[in-house]
Amino acid sequence: MAHAHNKFQTRLASIAADMETVLAQVLPEPAGPQARIMEAMAYALLGGGKRLRPFLLIEAAHMLGAKNQGIWQAAAALECVHVYSLIHDDLPCMDDDDLRRGKLTLHKAYDEALAVLAGDALLTLAFEILAQDNVHPDAGIRLQLISDLAESSGTHGMIGGQVIDIYAGDGAQDEALITQLQALKTGALIHYSVLAGGRLAGATDFDLQNLSAYANALGLAFQIRDDILDVEGDSSVMGKRTNKDAGLGKATFVSIHGLEGAKQMAQDLGERAKSALKPYGENADILCSTVDFVLNRQK
Amino acid sequence: MAHAHNKFQTRLASIAADMETVLAQVLPEPAGPQARIMEAMAYALLGGGKRLRPFLLIEAAHMLGAKNQGIWQAAAALECVHVYSLIHDDLPCMDDDDLRRGKLTLHKAYDEALAVLAGDALLTLAFEILAQDNVHPDAGIRLQLISDLAESSGTHGMIGGQVIDIYAGDGAQDEALITQLQALKTGALIHYSVLAGGRLAGATDFDLQNLSAYANALGLAFQIRDDILDVEGDSSVMGKRTNKDAGLGKATFVSIHGLEGAKQMAQDLGERAKSALKPYGENADILCSTVDFVLNRQK
Numbered sequence: 001m002a003h004a005h006n007k008f009q010t011r012l013a014s015i016a017a018d019m020e021t022v023l024a025q026v027l028p029e030p031a032g033p034q035a036r037i038m039e040a041m042a043y044a045l046l047g048g049g050k051r052l053r054p055f056l057l058i059e060a061a062h063m064l065g066a067k068n069q070g071i072w073q074a075a076a077a078l079e080c081v082h083v084y085s086l087i088h089d090d091l092p093c094m095d096d097d098d099l100r101r102g103k104l105t106l107h108k109a110y111d112e113a114l115a116v117l118a119g120d121a122l123l124t125l126a127f128e129i130l131a132q133d134n135v136h137p138d139a140g141i142r143l144q145l146i147s148d149l150a151e152s153s154g155t156h157g158m159i160g161g162q163v164i165d166i167y168a169g170d171g172a173q174d175e176a177l178i179t180q181l182q183a184l185k186t187g188a189l190i191h192y193s194v195l196a197g198g199r200l201a202g203a204t205d206f207d208l209q210n211l212s213a214y215a216n217a218l219g220l221a222f223q224i225r226d227d228i229l230d231v232e233g234d235s236s237v238m239g240k241r242t243n244k245d246a247g248l249g250k251a252t253f254v255s256i257h258g259l260e261g262a263k264q265m266a267q268d269l270g271e272r273a274k275s276a277l278k279p280y281g282e283n284a285d286i287l288c289s290t291v292d293f294v295l296n297r298q299k
Numbered sequence: 300m301a302h303a304h305n306k307f308q309t310r311l312a313s314i315a316a317d318m319e320t321v322l323a324q325v326l327p328e329p330a331g332p333q334a335r336i337m338e339a340m341a342y343a344l345l346g347g348g349k350r351l352r353p354f355l356l357i358e359a360a361h362m363l364g365a366k367n368q369g370i371w372q373a374a375a376a377l378e379c380v381h382v383y384s385l386i387h388d389d390l391p392c393m394d395d396d397d398l399r400r401g402k403l404t405l406h407k408a409y410d411e412a413l414a415v416l417a418g419d420a421l422l423t424l425a426f427e428i429l430a431q432d433n434v435h436p437d438a439g440i441r442l443q444l445i446s447d448l449a450e451s452s453g454t455h456g457m458i459g460g461q462v463i464d465i466y467a468g469d470g471a472q473d474e475a476l477i478t479q480l481q482a483l484k485t486g487a488l489i490h491y492s493v494l495a496g497g498r499l500a501g502a503t504d505f506d507l508q509n510l511s512a513y514a515n516a517l518g519l520a521f522q523i524r525d526d527i528l529d530v531e532g533d534s535s536v537m538g539k540r541t542n543k544d545a546g547l548g549k550a551t552f553v554s555i556h557g558l559e560g561a562k563q564m565a566q567d568l569g570e571r572a573k574s575a576l577k578p579y580g581e582n583a584d585i586l587c588s589t590v591d592f593v594l595n596r597q598k
Contacts, residue, residue, distance in 0.1 A: 028453075028454050028455065032455075032459065032463075032479075033462075033463045033467060033476060033479065033480075034454060034458075034459035034460070034462040034463050034483070036462065036466060037454050037458065037459065037462045038454060041454070084419075088415055088416070088419060091412075091415060093410070093411035093412045093415060094412050094415070111392070112392035113390075113392045113393050113465055114462070114465075116387055116390065116392060116393070116415060117387070117458050117461060117462060119419070120383075120387060120418070120419070120422065120458055121453055121454050121458045123419065123422055123423065124422065124449050124452055124453040124458070125449065125453060125454075127426040127445055127448075127449050128445075128446060128449030128450060128453065130445075131442045131443075131445040131446040131449065132446070139438035139439055139442055140438055142442060143430045143438055143441060143442065144430075146426055146427075146429075146430040146445060147427060147430040147431070149426075150423050150424065150426050150427030150430065151427060153423055154327075154420055154423040154424060154427065155327050155333060155336050155337060155340070155420050155424075156327065156331075159333075159336065159416050159419055159420045159423070160331065160333040160336065161333075162416060163333040163335065163336045163413070163416060164331075164332045164333050166412055166413075167335060168332060177332060180331075180332065181332075184333070
């Protein structure tokens with residue numbers, strides 16, 4: 001168990017390190033009188049983060065036997081979208097956060113205008129990356145990745161979830177609503193991560209169904225763990241504010257089910273995620289360890 | 300001349316009206332607890348604007364003989380990107396404008412958070428539209444449109460121009476710099492509009508070169524006309540503030556060349572744009588009339 005844990009941590013760290021190199025390569029060089037936007041994008045995109053979404057994409061592809069370089073390109077596009085969403089969510093008009101991944105948020109390190117524009121530019125870059133033929137030789141697969149990414153990050157995905165989060169207010173005491181909120185706000189992009197890895201590896205419909213069940217359970221477990229950390233976590237470990245949701249009187253899985261109830265839910269979802277990958281035997285070991293990692297993470 | 304002018308105005312109005320229908324169709328229906336974001340997108344996207352960029356795309360395609368429905372889908376994606384850029388440029392942290400197309404800007408009609416998110420959602424939607432097979436049966440063409448749109452609206456295009464515009468400050472007294480600024484900020488998307496129409500119509504390299512020369516001259520003429528209107532225009536006609544740039548002490552083509560000098564430059568560029576389309580004879584009539592329209596527009 002400790003061995004499996006160490007092996008997983010080594011793999012996660014190794015992929016994060018390689019991902020850093022790929023991310024640095026996909027960023028535009030700071031050049032021209034607009035160089036500061038490239039610098040701001042690099043500030044936000046590089047040097048931090050677990051790179052969980054790229055990890056999921058890469059490991060889902062590996063599970064099905066794909067190892068080509070295009071996987072890393074697609075993972076970079078995905079991380080661009082994730083980071084753009086963090087930049088915009090941190091803005092004063094939204095969550096108004098000063099810290100992210102232990103350093104100043106982009107609008108604090110630069111300014112609000114550049115934070116809006118750097119987010120826009122990372123979102124734009126993601127689609128530019130996915131359109132390139134080094135992602136996958138089959139144009140149809142690239143278009144599917146583009147279409148799926150747009151859907152999972154748009155109004156029926158991540159943006160929709162953020163809108164619910166901002167405006168639901170005191171109405172969000174309802175478990176059905178917060179489940180939907182999280183399915184959109186964080187779940188949709190996690191789902192995309194896993195499915196995109198599958199598509200790049202030539203997944204069959206059977207594979208896509210299994211990956212989808214895994215991703216949905218994992219995404220919700222991830223969010224419940226976030227709610228637990230918001231109450232139990234140490235802000236110096238997490239590199240961001242804690243007790244935000246409780247402080248705002250927002251409903252969370254913890255406020256509805258209590259700490260122990262929420263932990264049990266997360267465990268049950270974790271089991272469900274693992275059992276969805278039973279057909280893949282030991283090829284699914286890494287994705288199953290990812291479930292334990294998500295359930296036990298401290299940040 | 301008056302006849303050609305009327306014919307052009309009829310065509311422009313007709314395409315704008317049809318475009319309105321297509322834009323309403325591509326927008327997501329307001330549904331779910333996030334319905335307000337769909338409403339905000341509709342507020343910003345529908346009911347106004349000359350739809351000049353869609354018009355350019357559609358007429359460039361028509362000039363080369365293409366008339367399929369996919370042209371309208373691509374034009375809708377393009378307009379989503381244009382409108383997203385207006386929403387974000389109007390934000391308090393950027394131009395801080397209250398009026399756009401004669402009505403309240405999105406962050407005034409709703410709020411800042413929703414304006415950021417609605418802009419993000421329109422940008423995302425643009426790529427989702429372009430990935431659909433009703434745009435063009437050839438997947439390679441759709442990927443090219445996606446790639447080109449990302450490039451022309453990213454850090455080496457529209458966003459780059461906006462960054463220069465915001466931060467060049469008093470340094471922007473240099474004609475080379477303001478020409479570059481405008482080539483990126485407005486020129487790149489106008490260039491894309493014309494080229495995308497060409498690509499959808501199966502343009503040859505020769506055609507693309509001609510369209511490119513036309514678009515570059517037209518884009519710069521467009522911007523010079525904007526600078527002229529900023530001084531001469533009537534804000535009640537234009538539906539937005541005038542005298543913004545002069546008020547801010549920003550260099551413009553008018554401040555560098557004077558009003559008459561700027562008008563002459565715009566005329567010369569207009570001639571250059573028209574001559575680039577000589578090979579197409581009367582098939583280019585509409586795009587040539589567009590030049591006159593851009594040079595004479597009052598808003």
